[in-house]
Each structure stands twice: as structure tokens, then as C-alpha cells.
Amino acid sequence: MKQLISNLKPFRRLIMTLTLMFAGGGLMAQDTTGSGTFWTQEVIFYSLLTLVFITAVLVLLVALYVLQMLKTFVLKDMSEEQRVAYEAEPGLFDKLWNKWNNLRPMEEEEALILDHDYDGIKELDNHLPPWWKGLFYLTIVYGVIYIMVFHVFKTAPLQAEQYKLEMAAAEDLKNNIPQPEVDFDENTVTFTDDTAELLAGKGIFESQCAICHKADGGGVAGPNLTDQYWKNGGGMQNIYKVVKNGVSNTAMISWETILNPVKMRQVSSYVLTLEGTNPPGAKAPEGDLWEPESDSTAVNQ
């Protein structure tokens, strides 16, 4: 027993690593079970697959190690002649190698050449190496299983079907993204001066809108949002409408599918706070002067 333990020493690191990998896989699977959505199921599936694979490798390593140990014991009990005889025998690997590459040797080629002569080209009738034939038979078996699974019993979906299934699952996932309940639409939305909301709006503006309107709102590809001139009307509701629906045939897209109503209100409110900031290098005004008096929801009344 003592010897067994000391023999195991060099393997300690390997065993530790494998154990840790194990634990890691377990943790990951646990982490994701909560929401049970489409892709988390995939994560769990592949984690389990990895786990099974690692276990298999581990079992194999242990089996090999035990075999090696047994061999040491057996050799120890052998007499000198027996040991010499044993060691003279080709090893398991050599035997396998020879078996799997079992070609008739060159010396026999004379007997293998067929009688035909095609304009000087002769045929050497050596058989195929067994490993090749093995693979070939395997493909036949695989083919039969494949036909059974995919075409006869239809236990698994074909590619086109699987594509449809995954698209449906993704669509499902998309539809299940929780949308905040709001009590306003583009006709009733009002400006919010809540600091946290405006800050959130600023974040959205800088990450999504600044590329066309400039971080300070002065305008690049999109118009200046800091003046009192608006192409599509000023004031909270018009701005919200433009953000929600976009302006057709311009680079201003509809943001409805990207930002939820709360976010659209946040960024629209933030846009309103830019009015009158006069950033340097701003674009010239475009559109018509918006009279705040005519808009009960405007900020700068």
C-alpha cells in the first residue's frame, strides 16, 4: 500500500488538475440553471458533455496505471528466464502496430503483381491496410446509424429543420425579454428632470447617438440638437416620436427595437437638456424655429 501511494506521487498534480476541472464544470452548470433559457440549456449540455469526457479520460488513465502496476507485480514474481522471455516478446503496441499496418512485405511483391499489363502499367494486388479497412467499415456503420436517426426514425432534426427550431427558440427568447410597463406613449410622454434618468439618458446618447450627433449634441451627420431649430418639430413629444419611429429615408433609424420606452424617454429628455448649451463647432441650425410656448411639455419655457 505504501508503495502504491509513493508510486502515485508523480500523478498527484495531474489528479489535482483533473479534479479542479471537474469542480469547475460543475460550478458552471449550477450557475446557469436558474433562468433555464434556450442557450443556458446548451451551456449545461456542453458542460455535461465535457464532464463525461473528462471522466472517461480519467477512468482510462487510472486503468492504464493499474495495469502498469499489475505488470510490475507480475514481473517481480517471475523467474529470470521467464522475465527474459517476456521482455523478448514484442510489446502490445508493436503487436497492434503490426496488425493494423499488416501489408504484405516488399519481398512478396513479385507474387502479388497481377498478370495484366496496361501499356507497361501493372497492378500490385496488395491488400488495403487493416486500419483503413476498419475506418471504411466504421463509415458504413455510421452511415446506417445516420440514415436510421435522421431519415427513418427521425429522432433528430435535419439541418433545415434544426435551423427553423433554433430560429423559433431565438424568437421566443426575444419575445420573452421583459418590457417595462409604461403608462405613456409618444403623445403623452413628458420630460423627466430626474437626475438618475437624465444621467442614464446621457449614457445612451453618448454610446448610441454621439456618432452622428456628436457627444455634445452639436451635430455631425445628424443635425444640431442644441439649438431651437428642429426639422421634425421640437419639444419632448416630437423628439420622442423621432427617436421611436426614426425619420424615413434618413440615417435616423427607428430606435424602438433597440431602446425600450423608458430608455427612449431618458435619452429624449437628455436631448432636451442640451438646448442652449452652444457647444463649440456646432452645425448651423436646420429646420424651423420651435416656439416653446406652443408646447406644454418643453423644458425651456
Ligand code: HEC
Ligand atoms: C447614423 C446616424 C444617426 C444616429 C446614430 C442617430 N441619429 Fe438622430 N438623426 C440623424 C439624422 C441624419 C437626422 C436628421 C433626420 C432628418 O433629416 O429629419 C437625425 C435627427 C434626429 C432628431 C431630430 C432632429 C430635428 O432637427 O428634427 C433627433 C431628436 C435625433 N436625431 C435624436 C437621436 C438620438 C436620441 C439618437 C440616439 C438614440 C440618434 N438621434 C441617433 C442621424 C442619426
